[in-house]
Amino acid sequence: MFRSTSSTAVDPRLTGGDLVAADLVKTYPGTTTPALRGVDLTITAGESVAVMGPSGSGKTTLLHLLAGVLTPTSGWVAWRGRDLASLGDAGRTRLRRTDFGFVFQSGHLLPELPAIENVALPLMLAGVPRRAATARAAELFPPLGLDGLTGRRPGELSGGQAQRVAIARAMVGDPGVVFADEPTGALDQATGSEVMEHLLRRCRTAHASLVVVTHDELVARWCSRTVRLRDGLVVADDRVSSR
Structure with missing residues (x-):
């Protein structure tokens, strides 16, 4: 198994796509059955990739490994030629601030902050001055249909509005890939479709990849590819170029 010794070392196997995973195995402490049992994936x-499968199939585990939130028991994940394991915890944390964006089912917005500061927060955590960060954040509100909502707190937003604020937060740092974990799970079908349309449009505008974990076939249809997991293995990989 290859492990790069520095963030600049590149193995030819790491360069088949922006995000590459090979022979991923993940066994959680205290368990004997792996959550993933040798997954290969190139994005x-x-x-735009939808990851589907029944509960317990390994969907969220795969997303967390791809995003560097978890480290694999064996196998590897590479982002633009860099093996994530070689970066260390601090390096992966920086990568999640600069190259990766995240959208979660519940939004995970901070209730005490107005929408504009929720969106600007990743930039401020990365050291961007508040004025510059909020100016950049404000640019994302009109394209997402959020005009006039910069000062509202999450409790004053509808579910769809809150998820669009979460999309703006995910995109504010110009990420190369956005990870979305059940982004429409708490929304009705019409609002969920609206959120997916905004999410795909913003990713296309930014030339960013999208990885969506979902149980919803309607959500998967928005994506150009659907990867299906069962018992920790990829059992289908469907590409539809016309989506």
């Missing part, structure tokens, strides 16, 4: 720039 190219600008691709």
